[in-house]
Amino acid sequence: MPTIDRFVPITQAKNRLLDLAREVERDDGVVAITRNGVPAAILLSPAKFEGLLETLEILSDARTMRALHRSLGQAAAGKWVSESRVFGRE
Numbered sequence: 001m002p003t004i005d006r007f008v009p010i011t012q013a014k015n016r017l018l019d020l021a022r023e024v025e026r027d028d029g030v031v032a033i034t035r036n037g038v039p040a041a042i043l044l045s046p047a048k049f050e051g052l053l054e055t056l057e058i059l060s061d062a063r064t065m066r067a068l069h070r071s072l073g074q075a076a077a078g079k080w081v082s083e084s085r086v087f088g089r090e
Contacts, residue, residue, distance in 0.1 A: 005029040010040060 005027070013020060013033045024031055024045045032039040044052075058064055083089075 003030070004032045004039075004042070007032045007034050007039070009033075010035045013043075 005024075006029075008016070008020065008031055010033050013031075020031055020043055023029065024043055028045045028047050030045070030048060031043045033041040033043060
């Protein structure tokens with residue numbers, strides 16, 4: 001599960017915003033900007049943001065979620081199909 005890479009006080013973030021933006025983009029990271037020691041904002045890389053949006057889109061699609069739950073139920077019941085069979089290698 002993704003975590004916050006570091007915490008930066010808001011006054012420091014204000015003075016170093018360009019550097020912080022470069023760092024999160026370069027490192028594909030997440031920085032929490034704090035006010036009085038409490039996270040007030042999150043700065044994340046474009047890749048992480050894109051992934052978050054894609055995840056939200058999947059989770060908000062009822063049809064996709066029904067299919068996912070059905071598949072998880074089948075997997076839990078041991079109803080597997082081998083990779084070889086899926087890709088026609090049998």
